[in-house]
Amino acid sequence: MKNYSNIFSPTDKNLKKCSKILKNHGIAALPTETVYGLAGNAYSNRAVTKIYSLKKRPKKNPLIVHFDSLQSILKDTEQNPYLQKLYRKFSPGPITYVLKLKKKSKISKKLMNKNGTIACRVPANTYFRKIIRLTHAPLAAPSANISNHVSPTSSKDVFDEFGKKIKFILDGKQSKVGIESTVVNLVGRPKVLRPGKITKHEIQKVIKHVTKNISKEILSPGQLKKHYSPGIPVFLNQQKPKPGGALLVFGKTKLKGKNIFYLSKSKSLDECAKKLYLKLRQIKKLKYKTISVTKIPNQGIGIAINDRLKRASS
Ligand code: TXA
Numbered sequence: 256m257k258n259y260s261n262i263f264s265p266t267d268k269n270l271k272k273c274s275k276i277l278k279n280h281g282i283a284a285l286p287t288e289t290v291y292g293l294a295g296n297a298y299s300n301r302a303v304t305k306i307y308s309l310k311k312r313p314k315k316n317p318l319i320v321h322f323d324s325l326q327s328i329l330k331d332t333e334q335n336p337y338l339q340k341l342y343r344k345f346s347p348g349p350i351t352y353v354l355k356l357k358k359k360s361k362i363s364k365k366l367m368n369k370n371g372t373i374a375c376r377v378p379a380n381t382y383f384r385k386i387i388r389l390t391h392a393p394l395a396a397p398s399a400n401i402s403n404h405v406s407p408t409s410s411k412d413v414f415d416e417f418g419k420k421i422k423f424i425l426d427g428k429q430s431k432v433g434i435e436s437t438v439v440n441l442v443g444r445p446k447v448l449r450p451g452k453i454t455k456h457e458i459q460k461v462i463k464h465v466t467k468n469i470s471k472e473i474l475s476p477g478q479l480k481k482h483y484s485p486g487i488p489v490f491l492n493q494q495k496p497k498p499g500g501a502l503l504v505f506g507k508t509k510l511k512g513k514n515i516f517y518l519s520k521s522k523s524l525d526e527c528a529k530k531l532y533l534k535l536r537q538i539k540k541l542k543y544k545t546i547s548v549t550k551i552p553n554q555g556i557g558i559a560i561n562d563r564l565k566r567a568s569s
């Protein structure tokens with residue numbers, strides 16, 4: 256049996272304990288509606304350095320900063336013509352805005368992109384926002400996994416990644432969305448850098464001129480090809496498992512066996528996203544050698560699901 260003594264329930268007392276750790280440059284893993292984040296005070300170079308080292312994350316891959324409101328984003332970033340419209344429609348929620356950092360901002364320079372931009376998100380999770388307010392600082396929080404691993408969607412997944420290396424993991428049940436936020440660059444002509452639950456199409460409806468990132472430069476350094484790897488080979492568009500492997504099914508199959516797992520029997524893409532990382536982790540833990548995945552429709556959040564699966568399989 257694992258000893259989960261660093262997983263805490265979201266009582267008022269524990270939220271205060273968590274903010275105390277964060278105020279003292281410490282690190283805590285927190286739930287969000289997308290995936291769990293590895294949070295540290297965004298003003299603190301010490302905290303940011305710890306995040307990079309815990310995650311084994313390349314220094315050139317910038318971190319997302321989480322704020323509690325639009326007002327607090329505006330304190331640290333330069334005016335932007337699209338932000339308020341998008342914010343009104345989608346935030347708090349699974350979307351991250353890349354904005355120009357104000358020169359006088361106190362946010363740690365260690366976490367920003369080399370072009371002077373930062374990624375800003377207001378998560379829907381109310382405990383997360385409460386902790387931001389208690390800490391009196393925005394919180395840098397990349398997904399709470401070792402670099403290139405699958406993101407965690409529960410407190411126990413976080414424990415599997417870091418064990419007792421982090422003092423505090425806040426328990427917030429299974430993440431509802433299950434895959435990382437949509438990242439949209441709002442500096443210059445808007446571009447979706449990472450697909451997510453909120454689609455390019457939905458963003459386009461709110462602001463015109465949104466295009467898929469066609470630039471050769473990798474604008475989100477985290478969007479490198481090898482990413483989101485469950486640690487065993489993944490094969491896409493399959494109908495049956497490989498010998499010794501598991502099959503992950505969207506919809507139904509006539510195949511039976513312990514190695515058949517379902518993403519959504521009712522073909523709900525939202526359910527599929529919610530279960531994706533959970534199932535990838537579960538199959539790996541059960542020691543199957545490969546994961547074959549059936550075809551998943553490339554629409555809505557399915558675009559983001561296929562994006563993550565493609566990276567997992569490369
Ligand atoms: O849903 C999410 O976004 C989760 C939760 C915890 O909020 N966080 C998350 O963080 O997925 P992370 O660090 O795993 O992914 C952040 C992505 C990376 O691809 C990174 O390169 C990109 O956002 N990014 C961060 N700052 C950026 C910037 N200034 N410009 C462009 N891309 C940026």
Ligand code: MG
Binds near residue numbers: 397398406477
């Ligand atoms: Mg990540």
